[in-house]
Amino acid sequence: MKAFVRHEGLVAPLDRANVDTDQIIPKQFLKSIRRTGFGANLFDEWRYLDAGEPGQDCTQRPLNPDFVLNQARYQGASILLARENFGCGSSREHAPWALEEYGFRAIIAPSFADIFFNNCFKNGLLPIILEGNIVNDLFEEALASPGYRLTIDLERQQVLRRDGGELPFTVDAFRKHCLLHGLDEIGLTLEHAAEISAFEQRHRQTHPWLFRSESASG
Amino acid sequence: MAGKTLYDKLWDTHLVRENPDGSALLYIDRHLLHEVTSPQAFEGLRLAGRKPWRIDANLATADHNVPTTSVERQGGIAAIADPVSRIQVQTLDDNCAQYGILEYQMNDRRQGIVHVIGPEQGATLPGMTLVCGDSHTSTHGAFGALAHGIGTSEVEHVLATQCLIAQKMQNLLVRIEGELAPGVTAKDMVLAVIGRIGTAGGTGHALEFAGSAVRSLSMEGRMTLCNMAIEAGARVGLIAVDGQTIEYVRGRPLAPTGALWEQAVASWQQLHSDADAHFDKVVEIAAAEIKPQVSWGTSPEMVLPIDGRIPDPDAERDPRRRESIVRALEYMGLRAHQPVTEIRLDRVFIGSCTNSRIEDLRAAAAIARGRKVAASVKQALVVPGSMPVKEQAEREGLDRIFRDAGFEWREPGCSMCLAMNADRLEAGEHCASTSNRNFEGRQGAGGRTHLVSPAMAAAAAVTGHFVDVRTLEATS
Ligand code: SF4
Numbered sequence: 001m002k003a004f005v006r007h008e009g010l011v012a013p014l015d016r017a018n019v020d021t022d023q024i025i026p027k028q029f030l031k032s033i034r035r036t037g038f039g040a041n042l043f044d045e046w047r048y049l050d051a052g053e054p055g056q057d058c059t060q061r062p063l064n065p066d067f068v069l070n071q072a073r074y075q076g077a078s079i080l081l082a083r084e085n086f087g088c089g090s091s092r093e094h095a096p097w098a099l100e101e102y103g104f105r106a107i108i109a110p111s112f113a114d115i116f117f118n119n120c121f122k123n124g125l126l127p128i129i130l131e132g133n134i135v136n137d138l139f140e141e142a143l144a145s146p147g148y149r150l151t152i153d154l155e156r157q158q159v160l161r162r163d164g165g166e167l168p169f170t171v172d173a174f175r176k177h178c179l180l181h182g183l184d185e186i187g188l189t190l191e192h193a194a195e196i197s198a199f200e201q202r203h204r205q206t207h208p209w210l211f212r213s214e215s216a217s218g
Numbered sequence: 219m220a221g222k223t224l225y226d227k228l229w230d231t232h233l234v235r236e237n238p239d240g241s242a243l244l245y246i247d248r249h250l251l252h253e254v255t256s257p258q259a260f261e262g263l264r265l266a267g268r269k270p271w272r273i274d275a276n277l278a279t280a281d282h283n284v285p286t287t288s289v290e291r292q293g294g295i296a297a298i299a300d301p302v303s304r305i306q307v308q309t310l311d312d313n314c315a316q317y318g319i320l321e322y323q324m325n326d327r328r329q330g331i332v333h334v335i336g337p338e339q340g341a342t343l344p345g346m347t348l349v350c351g352d353s354h355t356s357t358h359g360a361f362g363a364l365a366h367g368i369g370t371s372e373v374e375h376v377l378a379t380q381c382l383i384a385q386k387m388q389n390l391l392v393r394i395e396g397e398l399a400p401g402v403t404a405k406d407m408v409l410a411v412i413g414r415i416g417t418a419g420g421t422g423h424a425l426e427f428a429g430s431a432v433r434s435l436s437m438e439g440r441m442t443l444c445n446m447a448i449e450a451g452a453r454v455g456l457i458a459v460d461g462q463t464i465e466y467v468r469g470r471p472l473a474p475t476g477a478l479w480e481q482a483v484a485s486w487q488q489l490h491s492d493a494d495a496h497f498d499k500v501v502e503i504a505a506a507e508i509k510p511q512v513s514w515g516t517s518p519e520m521v522l523p524i525d526g527r528i529p530d531p532d533a534e535r536d537p538r539r540r541e542s543i544v545r546a547l548e549y550m551g552l553r554a555h556q557p558v559t560e561i562r563l564d565r566v567f568i569g570s571c572t573n574s575r576i577e578d579l580r581a582a583a584a585i586a587r588g589r590k591v592a593a594s595v596k597q598a599l600v601v602p603g604s605m606p607v608k609e610q611a612e613r614e615g616l617d618r619i620f621r622d623a624g625f626e627w628r629e630p631g632c633s634m635c636l637a638m639n640a641d642r643l644e645a646g647e648h649c650a651s652t653s654n655r656n657f658e659g660r661q662g663a664g665g666r667t668h669l670v671s672p673a674m675a676a677a678a679a680v681t682g683h684f685v686d687v688r689t690l691e692a693t694s
Contacts, residue, residue, distance in 0.1 A: 017538055018417060018517050022657045027638050031283065031302035033257035033309050035370075051663050054302055083538070085418040088451070089657060090636075091353040092255065093369035114421055114453050115353055115367055122371035172385065173239030185371070186266070189379045192235060192243060196381055199234040199245055200272075207231075209474035209482040210247045210346060212274045 002124035003182030007105045008151040009078030013142045014068055019082060020089030021116060025098040027090075029054050038094050039101030043069065073146045081138055082109040086127075087116025096123045106152050108159065110135050121175045122185065126154060128169045154180060221492025223389045224456050225424040228364035228489075232347045234381055244384045248341060248348040249376050250332050251278035251319070253310040254638070255351030259374035260313040270317050271380040277341050278314050278321040280307045281331045283638035286601050286628035291325060303639060328471075330604020330630045333357040333571035337441065338606055340470025344459045344486040349376055354571050354654065356447040360440035361467070362459035362489035364424075367448065388498040390423035390452065391491075394431040396505035401688040403581065404439035405573060405652070405671035407431065408446040409511035413521040415501055420452025423499065426491060427457050431505035437466040438577045445572045446654050449518040458490035512558050512684050513656045513669040515546035520656075521669070522558050524686045530554035549658055550666050551646065559684050561668065564647035566591075566598040566679040567661070568625075568672055570635035573652035574603030576610050578672040582652075583616040585676035585690060591624035592682030598625040599641060601633040623680065637662045650678035 029041045031054055040058040047069060049062040063070045069077070080099070086109040087095060096119045099107070106126040120127045130138070141161075142148040151160040154176060159167040171179075178185060189196075204211050222230070234243040256278070263270070270276065283303040290297050295311070298304040307324055314321035322328040328339060333354050336342035342358045348365040349355060351373045358365035368382065376382055392411055412419075425447045427440075435443065440457050447455025457463075464483055467473050474482050491497075509523035520543075522528070531543040531554065547554065552561070568574070568582050579602065591598045600620050602608040608630055611617055617627045634641040635653040637660070643649050645664025652675050653660075656667040670678065677687040 017542055020655075020657045022655075022660055026659060026663075027636050030254050030638065031300075031306055033261070033306060035258045035261070045659055045663060085421070085451070088417060089353070089655060091351060091367040091369055093258075093351075093371060096369075111418060111421065113418070113451065115369060119369035119371065122369065172241065174237055174241040174383070177239070184266075185383060186268070186375050186378045189243060189375065189381055189383065193379075195235055196243070196245070196271075196379060200380065203232075203245060207247075207345070207482075207485065209478045210343065212472065 001122070001182045001184065004105065004124055004126050004154055004179045006151065006153050006155070007078065009105065009149060010074065010076050011079045011081050011138070011142045011148050011150050012069055012074040012077035013081040013139050015083065015139060017083040018085045018088055021087055021092050021095040022089055024087065024095040025092065026052070028052065030092060030094055035097055036101060038098035042098040042102045043067070076103070078103050078105045079150055079152070080104050080107045081135070081142055082107055083135070084109065084111050086112050088113035091115045093119045093122070096120045096125050100125050108135065108138065121179060124179065124182070126152065126179060128152070128159065130159070130167055130169060134167060220496045221494040223491040223495040223497065224362060224426055224458055224489060225364065225387070225389055225454065226495070228345065228347065229386060231345070232364070240385065242384050242386065243381045244347060246349055246376050246380055246382055247275060247346040249276045250336055250348065250350035250355070251276060251310070251373070252282055252332050252350070252352065253280045253306040254282045255370050256313065256373055257306065257309045258370050259377060262374045263377055268378045270319070270377045273318050275380060276319045276377070277336070278310060278319055279329055279332055279335055280310055280324045282632045282636065283307070284324050284631040285639050286631045286633045286641060288629055291629045294325060299640065327605050330607065331571045331574065331632055333445065334574060334603035334607065337361065337437070338470070338604055340467060340473030343467060343473065343482070344463055344489050349382060353448045354445050356453060356455040357441050357445040357571060359444040359447065359455040360437060360457050361463055362457065362486065364454060366453040387424045387454065388422055389496070390420055390425045390499045390501070391497040392425060392427050392501045392503065393429040394427065394503045394505050395429040396431055397434070398431055398505045398508060401673065402508050402510055403671040403673065404435050404442040406508055406511045407505070408443045409513065409518065409521045409669060410508045411503065412446065412450045412518045413511070414503065415450055417449060417517050417519045418451040420447060420450040423452050424454035424456060425450065425452035427455065432457060433460065436577060437462055438575045441575070442572055446518070449654055459486045510671065510674050510687055512674065514550065514552060514558065515543070516549055516656055516658050517546070518654070518656060518669060520546055524558055524684060526558050528552050528554055528556045528558070561648060562594065562683045563650045563678050564596050565643060565649040566595060566675050567601070567634040567649055567651040567653065568599065568675050569601030569603065569633050570653035571603065572654045573672050574601060574607065576607050578652065579607070579611050579616050582672040582676040583619045585673050585687060586623040586625065586680065587619045589623055589680040591679045594682045595679055598679040599628060599634060600625050601628040602630050604630050625679070634661055636660060650675045650684070
């Protein structure tokens with residue numbers, strides 16, 4: 001996983017509440033058995049005027065000029081500004097994969113759906129929760145000033161405005177640690193393998209019916 | 219000290235370690251896998267040179283994009299028309315074979331939607347922790363199990379370590395007291411709950427359903443309820459174990475037997491929230507007030523009783539809510555103040571992990587019996603949740619009733635719930651669907667989904683528009 005320490009980038013405002021993961025990456029693109037190749041189909045139904053099919057060359061497709069990410073001023077955006085309950089719906093991790101591959105490193109919203117929020121951290125994508133009225137302000141600023149950029153300092157847990165203003169955010173300590181160092185969570189968990197085994201042994205004694213090899217059928 | 223909630227108990231029993239930073243390692247008893255969210259996890263495992271921690275905790279099935287027509291099914295994987303679906307189903311078979319994971323393959327007699335087969339085979343047991351790379355894993359909470367959806371990285375994490383890195387959630391209690399009116403089902407109940415608390419109402423919470431109306435539901439009704447906890451934002455839905463839970467599990471192929479069964483039952487009897495347990499949030503709903511529900515918009519919280527009228531955005535003061543109503547009306551092709559009963563249907567879908575079990579099919583068949591699908595309805599599909607459900611329905615003659623009425627009777631799978639296979643809506647079509655999501659494009663690009671109960675879907679099929687199922691007599 002890519003480490004995330006400090007990031008400065010162009011902000012794209014997506015002014016819509018309850019953006020679900022079907023919207024972020026429509027289901028027809030979930031059929032790949034790989035982890036990559038989803039960026040071109042991010043927000044497919046909003047971004048293109050035609051109906052997208054997997055495996056298509058997206059550079060040839062007609063773009064929807066009204067969709068925010070297609071506007072010239074947001075090309076190269078790496079911070080997505082979003083509304084309430086971003087990432088609701090299906091648990092597909094293809095959603096953060098697509099956002100990350102498109103070039104986003106962080107998403108700022110007043111709230112996120114749980115599974116999506118969690119999936120972001122596994123993919124080097126930082127979801128930041130800020131209060132609704134602060135997000136409103138950021139939307140206004142981003143819309144009012146082309147080339148609007150923000151800096152995110154994960155170490156200090158601050159979003160920095162260009163005028164020097166700081167917006168603090170909270171982040172779970174373990175997730176922050178993993179993100180700062182780009183750590184592999186499985187490797188970290190396996191450092192506790194002995195503890196897991198010991199738990200498993202006790203659990204097997206207290207709940208033997210949960211271990212199929214010892215119960216009815218094999 | 220206050221007592222514990224059911225969620226607290228399940229959490230404590232599975233806690234391997236707590237980190238000083240508040241995160242925890244939770245032991246996972248059961249891991250369900252399907253073809254869409256697992257390939258990259260197996261790939262990751264191989265690339266890192268790791269092995270699954272405990273093979274017998276895993277159970278796999280192909281469901282999301284298997285074809286549902288018998289012609290395609292009979293030909294096996296090679297006959298799946300869509301090449302990409304074919305690769306996914308094949309990849310699941312290959313991965314399970316390589317690691318020795320028990321899999322109910324596409325044409326196995328136990329195959330079905332992952333959240334239908336878990337309980338059906340006794341792979342879902344009370345008191346378990348159970349995860350699956352699918353958000354509707356909340357379904358299994360109907361058994362007093364701690365069950366929720368996970369992403370693909372977590373699928374890999376569970377495969378490799380038998381644990382999940384978790385943060386403890388808060389406790390939300392939704393208490394539904396009283397008796398449901400006749401013709402009102404668990405589906406109407408959960409849609410009414412979502413309409414009340416909103417699609418983010420349960421975010422960050424484990425949602426326990428309680429109250430006399432919940433206790434009176436069958437296990438299948440309880441699964442419908444927990445299935446849609448995620449549509450209220452709660453990853454986890456829960457219902458306390460009672461006599462019904464235990465009777466449902468008894469004798470299932472993977473359920474314990476003999477002395478082990480007795481021991482298990484004694485332990486399961488503790489699986490309820492203590493009387494003095496503390497909930498962070500409590501919502502009370504009177505069952506008698508719930509009417510048959512129909513979703514009108516593009517989010518499950520946009521729901522109305524059957525006698526309702528489409529909302530008027532001008533009556534909404536919050537500008538962003540107004541905006542989302544305007545957008546939903548436009549997408550759905552509806553007008554403010556239109557009665558719900560005026561919505562005409564192009565297709566009807568009875569199926570999905572929410573409503574494809576035998577009781578659902580019986581309820582729909584009771585309405586379809588002796589009637590005909592309206593001429594204006596292009597297609598009415600019935601897709602049983604699993605092979606055993608299909609066989610049971612055929613033994614009861616439900617397939618005949620549906621076919622005689624003009625419904626198509628299909629092979630088990632997710633089908634038109636998410637339209638990853640050939641079953642899908644055309645742009646602009648309205649569909650009465652027993653599934654759980656009405657998001658834009660969920661059932662096909664431009665498709666317009668209305669979430670309803672199985673009986674309401676059948677009633678819509680035979681009349682061509684939404685109708686209060688209670689005004690149609692069930693014919694039996
Ligand atoms: S039936 Fe629908 S909601 Fe259920 S698992 Fe399948 S795709 Fe998901």
